[in-house]
Amino acid sequence: MEKTTAKTAKEKKSPEAQIKEAYITYLLEHGQAPASVFKFAKLLKMKEEDFYNYYNSFEGVESAIWTDIFGETKSRLDQDKTYIQYSVREKLLAFYFTWLEVLKSNRSYIQYSLQQIKEKKSLDPTVLKGFKSAFKQYAEELMSEGKETDEVVARPVISDRYADLLWMQAMFLLNFWQKDTSKGFERTDAAVEKAVNLFFDLIGKSALDSMLDFAKFIYQNK
Amino acid sequence: MGKEGVKEQGSIPTSKVQRAAKFISTGAKVGGNYVKHYTKKVFNPELSKDELHKDNANDIYNSLSELKGSALKVAQMMSMDKNMLPRAYQDKFVMAQYSAPPLSYPLVVKTFQQYFKQAPLDIFDTFTKNAVNAASIGQVHQATKGDQKLAVKIQYPGVASSVTSDLKLVRPFALRLLNMNEKELDHYMEEVEERLLEETDYKLEVERSMSISKACAHIPNLFFPNYYPELSAERVITMDWVEGLHLREWLKTDPSQEMRNQIGQALWDFYDHQVHTLMEVHADPHPGNFIIREDGSLGVIDFGCVKVMPESFYKGYFSLIKKDLLIKESELDQIFYDLEFISDKDTDKEKQFFKAIFKEMISLLGQPFHADEFDFSDDTYFKQIFDLGDRISNDKEFRKSKQARGSRHGLYINRTYFGLYNMLNEIGAKIKTTKPDWLKS
Structure with a gap:
């Protein structure tokens, strides 16, 4: 990660950062993962067993890179003074826009990684697991904040699944961005706006709630 | 409304x-x-x-x-x-x-970061989180820097790529x-597409705003805001905030006839100078693009749509507004050919029919030019125009024709004049209808 490594560069790069960086470089230069951990460790002038002190496999490295992207996004948001004042809807928008910015600076790697995920045809890829749980935790926080500010209406059964819906939304946007050919990924920006607005319009207080309430009332008064 | x-x-x-x-x-x-x-x-x-x-x-x-x-x-x-x-x-x-529905603030921030590598609040002292006004392909925020009040227009993302x-x-x-046939439509659609794509280019708009404001600076009672190219980009325009009332709001304050004439005249002079001297014209004269200031001057705030006229079109088009079409029949025919009102594909009967229609239309639309002064508050004049339009669009002969009529350049010039006439009508102004020397008879 450009930013994260830059921060630690002053002291001395942590071995984790070194491994991640070297791994990305290797992937992009060779178009495939190193043949074995042994070879890769040798390249880094590191003992194989030392590698296992940090990661148990290449997948572990890849997973850490995805989680780092999320961490970088969060830390950029936290540094932004206006972020705290945002409504939940705006917070989610800001998250996506920042996330896409971070993704952009790693686009080649992301393209490669997504390609790998698609080839494996796994619905819940292990590489994304760390990122997914971090994202869902963040989404849960947003949703409970939304309930306080009345932007999100608690509904039986489905409101517990909002974080899952948001995860699907994030994956949709990632896909959209990956295929986006417009200048500066402008179409993705529009997609983010529309997707987030639709989501909040659906989970906010709407005609549906009044309808259910009304139906319940009629039923009870029969 | x-x-x-x-x-x-x-x-x-x-x-x-x-x-x-x-x-x-x-x-x-x-x-x-x-x-x-x-x-x-x-x-x-x-x-x-x-x-x-x-x-x-x-x-x-x-x-x-x-x-x-x-x-x-x-x-x-x-x-x-x-x-x-x-x-x-x-x-x-x-x-x-x-x-039009607004852009979210996070996207505004992102747009700024994309072009200036800074958030709005890093550049300006204050910046409204919500848009204060919607433009057709963007929205306007109010900002301040020092004691300057600014308007910042931001375009929706992906507009340019969705135009086509x-x-x-x-x-x-x-x-x-529009009761048009396909050929006719494609003929114009190309022109519309070209203009719309230009409209999405805010850099071009800033350039044009600055050059036209400079060229029109001498016209009395007209006001142009300053533009800030260093704070503008492909999808952002920063300019001075123009304080005042929109046309409709201003009309509600029931201004005196004198004021109406003054504003109307400024508007007329603005277009007169652009059309006949600059040969490029602000082709979007709708009320939302103008602000009436407290000192009785007219502020022009949007230069999105500018039509540049080719010389040949200009000569042909405006020679038609001479009084009673004091031109020889053969000369008139040539102009009609040049402006693509009639073509060789028409039968003689069609030629006669369309020539008659266009003559009637032109002498009606040219009426304001025929006297030194014209009262645009005269609703009967506008009623005549609508009636003619209705009559033509319902005419069987007219609808039957599969031929494209009229030069594509005319599309925006017509629009400009209709817009101008409509606004002057709404203002209810009496105008000294100036015209260039070569058109004086």
Whole structure:
């Protein structure tokens, strides 16, 4: 990660950062993962067993890179003074826009990684697991904040699944961005706006709630 | 037409398929309106078409306003050409000039970061989180820097890339609405596409705003804001905030006839200078683009649409406004040929028919130029124009013709003059209708 490594560069790069960086470089230069951990460790002038002190496999490295992207996004948001004042809807928008910015600076790697995920045809890829749980935790926080500010209406059964819906939304946007050919990924920006607005319009207080309430009332008064 | 009529938008159709579906459903509704109309008519033969037009305008407007972007521009454009559209359409479309759903603040921040590597609040001392005004393809925020009050216009993302596909969607629809045949339409669509793409280029707009304001600086009672190119980019324009009232608001304050004439005259002089001296013209004279300031001057705040006229078109077009067409028949024929009103593909009968129509139209539209002074508050004059437009668009001979009529350059120049006339009519101004020396007879 450009930013994260830059921060630690002053002291001395942590071995984790070194491994991640070297791994990305290797992937992009060779178009495939190193043949074995042994070879890769040798390249880094590191003992194989030392590698296992940090990661148990290449997948572990890849997973850490995805989680780092999320961490970088969060830390950029936290540094932004206006972020705290945002409504939940705006917070989610800001998250996506920042996330896409971070993704952009790693686009080649992301393209490669997504390609790998698609080839494996796994619905819940292990590489994304760390990122997914971090994202869902963040989404849960947003949703409970939304309930306080009345932007999100608690509904039986489905409101517990909002974080899952948001995860699907994030994956949709990632896909959209990956295929986006417009200048500066402008179409993705529009997609983010529309997707987030639709989501909040659906989970906010709407005609549906009044309808259910009304139906319940009629039923009870029969 | 007030804001209260504007329905808040729940969601915007996203993909091309959805947008297409939107158009199709509108088409179906319009079709339904016709069925409704003719069924009613069976029982009540006196029923006028006004109600039908009103139903149609409602459905069309509702769908267009949800699509935003270039579809909205087309709505605006159609709302200008009063002669092309029955009154009910036009009233409804005027609303399109005022409302469109806003961009979120995080996206505004992102847009700033993309172009200036800074957030709005790093550049300005204050910056409104919500838009204070909607422009057709963007929105306006108010900002301050030091004691300067600024207007920052930000364009919606992806507008430029959707212009072409939107126009394709509008096409079948416009065919039906405007009584045009396909050839005729494509002939103009190209021109519209070109202008719309230019309109999405804010850098170009800043350049043009600065050059036209400079060239028109000498005109009395006209005011131009300063532009800040260093704070502008492809999708951002920063300019001075112009304090004052929009035309409609100003008219509600019941200004004196003297003031009306002064504002109207400034408007006329502005266009007169652009058309006859600069040969490039601010081709979007709708009320939203002007601000009336407290000192009685007219502020021009939007240069999105500028039409540059080729010399040959200019000469032909404006020689037509000479009084009573004091030109020889053969000369007139040549001009009609040059402006593509008639062509060799027409039969003699068609030529005669169209020549007669265009002569009538031109002498009517040229009327303000024929005297030294013209009273634009005269509603009977405008009624005549609408009646002629209605008559022509309902004429069988006219609709039968499969030929494209009129130069594509005329499209925006016509629009400019209709817009100008309409605004002067609304203002109710009496104008000294100046014209260049070569047109004085």
